[in-house]
Amino acid sequence: MKIAVLGYGTVGAGVVDVLTMNKGSITKRIGTEIDVKYVLDLRDFPGTIVENIVTHDIEDILNDPEVEIVVETMGGLKPAYEFTKRALSADKNVCTSNKELVAEHGVELCQIAAEHNVNYMFEASCGGGIPIIRALNTSLRQDEILEISGILNGTTNYIMTSMYDNGETFKEALKEAQEKGYAELHPEADLEGHDAQRKIAILSSLAYGHHLDYKKVPTEGIDQIRIQDIQYAKAMNMKIKLLATSQVAEEGTWAMVSPRLVDDQNILYHVDGVMNAVFVKGNALGDAMFYGSGAGSLPTASAVCADVLDCAQHPHETLKTDITAEPLAQMPTDQVKNTFFVRCSGGESQAKQVFGITDTMHVIDGEFGFWTPEMTEKDFTKKAAQVDGIIKFIRRG
Amino acid sequence: MKIAVLGYGTVGAGVVDVLTMNKGSITKRIGTEIDVKYVLDLRDFPGTIVENIVTHDIEDILNDPEVEIVVETMGGLKPAYEFTKRALSADKNVCTSNKELVAEHGVELCQIAAEHNVNYMFEASCGGGIPIIRALNTSLRQDEILEISGILNGTTNYIMTSMYDNGETFKEALKEAQEKGYAELHPEADLEGHDAQRKIAILSSLAYGHHLDYKKVPTEGIDQIRIQDIQYAKAMNMKIKLLATSQVAEEGTWAMVSPRLVDDQNILYHVDGVMNAVFVKGNALGDAMFYGSGAGSLPTASAVCADVLDCAQHPHETLKTDITAEPLAQMPTDQVKNTFFVRCSGGESQAKQVFGITDTMHVIDGEFGFWTPEMTEKDFTKKAAQVDGIIKFIRRG
Numbered sequence: 001m002k003i004a005v006l007g008y009g010t011v012g013a014g015v016v017d018v019l020t021m022n023k024g025s026i027t028k029r030i031g032t033e034i035d036v037k038y039v040l041d042l043r044d045f046p047g048t049i050v051e052n053i054v055t056h057d058i059e060d061i062l063n064d065p066e067v068e069i070v071v072e073t074m075g076g077l078k079p080a081y082e083f084t085k086r087a088l089s090a091d092k093n094v095c096t097s098n099k100e101l102v103a104e105h106g107v108e109l110c111q112i113a114a115e116h117n118v119n120y121m122f123e124a125s126c127g128g129g130i131p132i133i134r135a136l137n138t139s140l141r142q143d144e145i146l147e148i149s150g151i152l153n154g155t156t157n158y159i160m161t162s163m164y165d166n167g168e169t170f171k172e173a174l175k176e177a178q179e180k181g182y183a184e185l186h187p188e189a190d191l192e193g194h195d196a197q198r199k200i201a202i203l204s205s206l207a208y209g210h211h212l213d214y215k216k217v218p219t220e221g222i223d224q225i226r227i228q229d230i231q232y233a234k235a236m237n238m239k240i241k242l243l244a245t246s247q248v249a250e251e252g253t254w255a256m257v258s259p260r261l262v263d264d265q266n267i268l269y270h271v272d273g274v275m276n277a278v279f280v281k282g283n284a285l286g287d288a289m290f291y292g293s294g295a296g297s298l299p300t301a302s303a304v305c306a307d308v309l310d311c312a313q314h315p316h317e318t319l320k321t322d323i324t325a326e327p328l329a330q331m332p333t334d335q336v337k338n339t340f341f342v343r344c345s346g347g348e349s350q351a352k353q354v355f356g357i358t359d360t361m362h363v364i365d366g367e368f369g370f371w372t373p374e375m376t377e378k379d380f381t382k383k384a385a386q387v388d389g390i391i392k393f394i395r396r397g
Numbered sequence: 398m399k400i401a402v403l404g405y406g407t408v409g410a411g412v413v414d415v416l417t418m419n420k421g422s423i424t425k426r427i428g429t430e431i432d433v434k435y436v437l438d439l440r441d442f443p444g445t446i447v448e449n450i451v452t453h454d455i456e457d458i459l460n461d462p463e464v465e466i467v468v469e470t471m472g473g474l475k476p477a478y479e480f481t482k483r484a485l486s487a488d489k490n491v492c493t494s495n496k497e498l499v500a501e502h503g504v505e506l507c508q509i510a511a512e513h514n515v516n517y518m519f520e521a522s523c524g525g526g527i528p529i530i531r532a533l534n535t536s537l538r539q540d541e542i543l544e545i546s547g548i549l550n551g552t553t554n555y556i557m558t559s560m561y562d563n564g565e566t567f568k569e570a571l572k573e574a575q576e577k578g579y580a581e582l583h584p585e586a587d588l589e590g591h592d593a594q595r596k597i598a599i600l601s602s603l604a605y606g607h608h609l610d611y612k613k614v615p616t617e618g619i620d621q622i623r624i625q626d627i628q629y630a631k632a633m634n635m636k637i638k639l640l641a642t643s644q645v646a647e648e649g650t651w652a653m654v655s656p657r658l659v660d661d662q663n664i665l666y667h668v669d670g671v672m673n674a675v676f677v678k679g680n681a682l683g684d685a686m687f688y689g690s691g692a693g694s695l696p697t698a699s700a701v702c703a704d705v706l707d708c709a710q711h712p713h714e715t716l717k718t719d720i721t722a723e724p725l726a727q728m729p730t731d732q733v734k735n736t737f738f739v740r741c742s743g744g745e746s747q748a749k750q751v752f753g754i755t756d757t758m759h760v761i762d763g764e765f766g767f768w769t770p771e772m773t774e775k776d777f778t779k780k781a782a783q784v785d786g787i788i789k790f791i792r793r794g
Contacts, residue, residue: 018681022541029538029606030717123536129682131536138535139520139528141426142702144419209426267688270667275684284415284699285526287672288689291664292682302681305539313717320427320710 001312004038004061006083007074008050011097011124012039014301015071016050019308026305032312037067058083062090068315069308072096081105088112088120093315095307097124097300103198103214106205107325114318121307121319126199127152127276129299130292131306135280136206137320143282145207149245149397152199154274154294155183155190156222156242160259161272163230164239170226182274182295192221193242193257200244203278204255210328212246212255218333219257228364229394232343235363238263241271243397252331260397261341268397334378339396343369346389354386367391398709401435401458403480404471405447408494408521409436411698412468413447416705423702429709434464455480459487465712466705469493478502485509485517490712492704494521494697500595500611503602504722511715518704518716523596524549524673526696527689528703532677533603534717540679542604546642546794549596551671551691552580552587553619553639557656558669560627561636567623579671579692589618590639590654597641600675601652607725609643609652615730616654625761626791629740632760635660638668640794649728657794658738665794731775736793740766743786751783764788 003019005012016036019026027033038061039050058079061067070087072094074080080101084094089112096102101109102122113120123133127150136145151157155177162173174191177183189195201214222242233240238261246255262269267289271277276294281287293299310319344351345367348360352370360370372380384390400416402409413433416423424430435458436447455476458464467484469491471477477498481491486509493499498506499519510517520530524547533542548554552574559570571588574580586592598611619639630637635658643652659666664686668674673691678684690696707716741748742764745757749767757767769777781787 014681018539022539022681025541025606026539129679130685131532134536135528135532138707139531139703140699141706142415142419142423143699144422209422267667270664282526282699284411284419284695284702286690286693286696288526288528288687290685290687292685296683298681299683302537302540302679305681306536309538310535 001032001034001068001315002037002066003034003069003071003308004040004067005036005071005073006040007072008039008041008043008045009073010297011300011304012071012073014297015073015304018298018301018305020049026309030309030313034308034312037064062086067092069093069095069311071304071308072098073304074098075100077101077104084109084120085112088116088118091116091118093118093121093311095121095304095311097304099125099195099198099202103201106202107211107323110323117316117318119311119318121311122202123307124300124303126202127278127290128292128294128296129302130276130278130290130294131303132203132278132290133206134306135290136203140280140282140285143285145280145282147245147247147281148200148203148207148278149243149268150200150203150278151241151268151271151276152196152244152278152294153190153242154276155187157271157276158182158274160222160225160240160242163225163227164233167227191223193219196242196244196257200246200255200257204246204328205323208248208253208328209324210326211324212328216330217255217257220259222259224392225259228343229392232341232361232363232369233261235361236261239269240394241268241397243268249331249336251335252329254331254333254336256333256336258395260395262397266397334381335376337374337376338380339374340372340380340393341369341396342372342384342393343367343391344387344389345391347387351387354383398429398431398465398712399434399463400431400466400468400705401437401464402433402468402470403437404469405436405438405440405442406470407694408697408701409468409470411694412470412701415695415698415702417446423706427706427710431705431709434461459483464489466490466492466708468701468705469495470701471495472497474498474501481506481517482509485513485515488513488515490515490518490708492518492701492708494701496522496592496595496599500598503599504608504720507720514713514715516708516716518708519599520704521697521700523599524675524687525689525691525693526699527673527675527687527691528700529600529675529687530603531703532687533600537677537679537682540682542677542679544642544644544678545597545600545604545675546640546665547597547600547675548638548665548668548673549593549641549675549691550587550639551673552584554668554673555579555671557619557622557637557639560624561630564624588620590616593639593641593654597643597652597654601643601725602720605645605650605725606721607723608721609725613727614652614654617656619656621789622656625740626789629738629758629760629766630658632758633658636666637791638665638794640665646728646733648732649726651728651730651733653730653733655792657792659794663794731778732773734771734773735777736771737769737777737790738766738793739769739781739790740764740788741784741786742788744784748784751780
């Protein structure tokens with residue numbers, strides 16, 4: 001079985017590494033030997049194991065009938081989208097780690113794959129090495145999924161952990177993450193929650209059997225979290241986590257990405273550093289969690305290779321997934337109920353009256369914080385407008 | 398697609414419940430309607446949803462060509478072993494939650510299934526609802542698994558948690574667990590580790606691609622854990638967990654079930670109460686953990702139903718699993734390296750000299766505790782024999 005790898009970056013190189021180092025056991029397990037015949041990249045890689053198989057021309061791959069599986073680890077939409085479409089149309093399976101492309105064009109690409117009796121697989125698009133996509137597609141189909149709540153971005157979780165554990169400011173924690181290679185030079189997509197937004201859209205689409213457009217997921221990042229927020233969290237024995245959540249409520253399904261305060265009874269509280277985790281609640285299964293490395297060369301490559309192995313065993317059979325174009329019915333976000341932790345610089349009696357609360361916390365001089373009762377986002381916004389001096393609020397997770 | 402359920406106990410009833418309550422979504426997802434045609438039990442169930450489908454005669458099921466899937470939730474070896482063999486030989490798939498049977502005869506039953514182009518599936522045999530079997534069979538095949546370490550028994554984890562959180566004695570915690578239905582009236586198989594022993598044997602056999610005989614897994618339960626041990630654990634910010642472990646070491650693979658002291662950097666530290674979790678380390682994946690309800694009617698039934706759905710989609714195709722009769726090469730247990738926490742009633746200077754340590758802890762009047770350096774089980778046994786007054790020891794997890 002010959003495969004081609006598009007993009008020899010962190011993940012692409014990891015895929016070649018995994019297939020090389022585990023060749024013996026993989027061949028034994030699936031009964032087929034998998035060989036990397038091409039690596040497509042703009043660069044050459046002299047002196048590496050791929051120096052003799054590098055090509056700069058996608059046509060070499062698309063026109064080679066021996067290549068039955070294409071691994072797309074280029075990232076971004078251009079030219080990944082076009083290359084993927086052309087590979088699928090040439091009856092080649094495509095396995096990808098490219099969450100942007102899956103979130104943007106996954107439905108269409110799965111349809112093209114099905115028309116050609118091949119697969120478009122994307123285990124590595126959510127949660128790095130965590131085998132959550134396959135779990136949703138095969139292990140949890142007997143359940144009605146009621147909730148997914150994930151720590152789906154390692155960069156932001158690393159920053160939150162550094163601020164909590166080491167008392168670092170947001171800027172210090174970000175700088176350290178960049179130095180260690182856990183944050184990109186332009187980390188906005190991570191910090192502002194857009195990476196997690198794409199991932200929760202993909203997971204929700206599979207879990208609920210209807211398509212959730214990532215652009216319709218209200219998203220807030222951690223870029224506004226400051227050390228003062230961490231101080232309150234610590235005083236309450238809680239942590240702040242960037243949670244990507246979707247939930248089936250009585251009034252409909254909602255999805256949201258936002259920083260949330262979680263207590264130590266929540267298993268996600270214990271997911272620290274660059275680790276990722278996906279909490280899933282099923283109507284029979286109950287609470288479950290999948291935990292692992294959310295990024296990194298080998299863990300992400302491991303997930304890509306799981307897809308490659310499935311395709312190698314079924315090169316001309318579309319394995320059933322629940323991805324569909326039919327849109328997921330979302331309830332209006334302003335009707336979603338939450339409790340909110342609010343920090344104010346003043347107006348305590350006003351706040352107590354408006355929100356009908358009695359308890360406030362005084363963790364930082366010159367300000368106070370309090371938890372609202374459960375209420376809709378709409379009601380919260382309305383009430384918050386009546387209180388002077390609100391500095392910020394964080395939802396409960 | 399017609400199925401039969403053997404044994405209408407907790408799990409069997411759960412299977413009927415899940416297939417009933419989620420019928421719509423299941424039919425949509427797999428494109429086939431699944432109907433329970435028979436329930437085999439010694440009892441009748443008048444006034445329940447199964448009253449009209451109860452049979453007391455296995456021949457009704459075995460002789461009905463319409464039944465393509467048999468769910469075996471009887472537990473124990475007799476008559477489950479015979480019924481399973483006969484069902485498989487009649488070209489019927491069998492899905493089970495029966496860990497005793499899988500651990501004892503799984504290899505043979507998988508072979509019979511393969512000969513008849515059907516499946517013997519056992520997702521529910523390890524970790525209740527946690528989809529760990531399917532993960533090992535499909536999601537992690539690209540990895541060389543280096544370690545599995547699981548909290549695989551809810552009864553013992555509940556007792557450990559009660560002793561830790563509420564300061565209960567072992568007897569009090571056990572009584573409470575029995576009152577709440579988390580421990581059986583005759584809980585020896587759980588308390589002495591035999592339940593976890595079977596489960597780690599099953600998981601290890603799949604992970605390493607060679608058969609691990611459960612009888613060859615050295616096993617110690619929690620029945621000797623006392624409140625004093627918990628006091629030491631607390632003083633060290635650790636917890637005691639019954640861990641079922643197998644690990645690929647340089648010298649070979651070893652497996653063991655024993656209570657272990659784990660610190661809060663270990664994700665298993667945070668798995669409390671009746672919850673189960675399986676930690677897996679892969680050579681590419683790195684660290685991962687699967688967490689969920691280890692028992693209970695609906696969660697366990699959910700796992701059985703995942704198997705039923707797979708069989709319903711592939712009723713006459715044996716899905717590849719790595720179960721094999723070829724035995725796993727185990728290293729001698731006395732060569733396994735550990736560090737040991739030792740409690741002594743006296744002989745402190747002797748202990749320091751024999752184990753070459755300087756630090757001891759004095760948590761309980763009239764005794765002391767200490768950690769040994771890392772050493773083989775054999776060396777530990779030899780040294781321990783030279784120290785008077787050793788009360789007990791617990792390994793590090």
